[in-house]
Structures are given as C-alpha cells and as structure tokens.
Amino acid sequence: MSRVFSSESAGMSAFLKRTAAALIVAGVFSTGALALDSAPTNEFEQKLKAYDLESIAAARQYARAADMKGMMARVAPTLRQQVIAGAHAQNPNLSSAQIETFADAFVKSAFVDNAQAIEDASILMMMDIFDKDELVALGKFYSSPIGASIMSKMPKMMERVPTLLSSIVPRAIKDAQEKMKKNGIDVKI
Numbered sequence: 001m002s003r004v005f006s007s008e009s010a011g012m013s014a015f016l017k018r019t020a021a022a023l024i025v026a027g028v029f030s031t032g033a034l035a036l037d038s039a040p041t042n043e044f045e046q047k048l049k050a051y052d053l054e055s056i057a058a059a060r061q062y063a064r065a066a067d068m069k070g071m072m073a074r075v076a077p078t079l080r081q082q083v084i085a086g087a088h089a090q091n092p093n094l095s096s097a098q099i100e101t102f103a104d105a106f107v108k109s110a111f112v113d114n115a116q117a118i119e120d121a122s123i124l125m126m127m128d129i130f131d132k133d134e135l136v137a138l139g140k141f142y143s144s145p146i147g148a149s150i151m152s153k154m155p156k157m158m159e160r161v162p163t164l165l166s167s168i169v170p171r172a173i174k175d176a177q178e179k180m181k182k183n184g185i186d187v188k189i
Contacts, residue, residue, distance in 0.1 A: 044117075058135035063122060065147070066138075066151055069116075071154065075158060078158070084099055084100060087099045
C-alpha cells in the first residue's frame with residue numbers, strides 16, 4: 001500500500017527544517033557548491049573542454065582533498081533526521097517505518113546515486129568561481145593536516161545551522177510578512 005506525501009503548506013516548523021536542510025547542503029558544498037543541474041559524466045567531460053588542463057587537474061585535486069563524497073556521507077545522517085522530522089510533520093497519517101523508508105530513499109538518491117554527479121558539478125562550479133592559482137592553493141590547503149582537520153569538522157559545524165536558524169528565521173519571516181502586509185500583500189509561510 002503506497003501513500004502520497006502531503007504537499008500542503010508546511011508551516012513554520014517544516015519551513016525551518018527545509019531551510020536548514022538546504023543550508024546544510026549548501027554548507028557542505030561551500031568548498032564547491034552544489035549544482036542543481038548535476039551533469040552526467042559524458043556531459044561533464046564535454047563541459048571540461050572549456051577549461052585548461054591545469055585548472056581541471058587543480059579542481060579535481062581540490063575535490064579529492066576536500067573529500068566531497070566523504071563529506072556527503074558524513075552529513076547524510078543529519079539530513080536524514082531532518083527529512084524524517086519534516087515528513088512526520090507533513091504526514092501524520094504515515095507510520096514511522098514508512099517515513100524512515102522515504103528518508104532512506106532520499107539519502108540513497110541524493111548521496112549515493114548522485115555522488116559522482118555532485119562531485120562533477122562541484123568541479124565545474126569551482127572552475128567557474130576560482131582561478132587556477134586559487135584552486136591549486138585550496139587543494140594544497142585541504143591536503144595539509146590542518147586543512148584535513150578543518151574539513152573533517154565541517155559536518156559538525158553544519159549540524160548546528162538549524163539551531164542558528166531557529167533563532168533568526170522566524171523573526172525575519174515575520175518582519176518580511178509585516179512589510180509586505182503594509183503594501184497590501186499577505187504572504188503565508
């Protein structure tokens with residue numbers, strides 16, 4: 001028996017959780033950002049032709065040093081818990097087992113099935129943002145013991161983002177809603 005997850009308005013709590021999850025993902029990829037249109041490998045190889053070989057090598061080395069795939073694996077449990085909490089709030093009629101099955105499917109799709117596409121897209125994005133010298137420096141830094149130590153702590157730092165957001169986002173949303181209401185526009189979140 002399959003049930004469809006509710007697409008109704010999430011309310012403030014679910015909004016915060018989605019926002020936090022999005023920021024966690026963004027933070028995880030702050031070393032290269034996550035492209036929404038992750039390119040398949042053959043398209044990735046075609047796009048690489050626009051860059052010089054030294055920049056490509058530096059971006060790939062940086063991606064390895066930053067351990068993009070490993071970082072995704074380390075943050076996946078936190079995101080899974082966020083998905084579970086949001087799904088429970090949105091779908092009170094579903095069992096915990098059903099919601100956990102959904103969360104597991106999400107984690108597999110996002111972090112296992114698309115791991116290479118995310119790394120490929122990150123490499124392309126890095127080459128769009130950083131020049132060759134910056135990529136070389138980033139790769140060297142994250143290959144160093146201190147850089148590797150910092151990178152290993154990033155998932156713990158990103159786990160704290162929801163707490164930070166919970167103290168800021170509700171007030172910011174209320175302020176924005178009040179501003180819009182003064183202009184005759186009622187925005188519900």
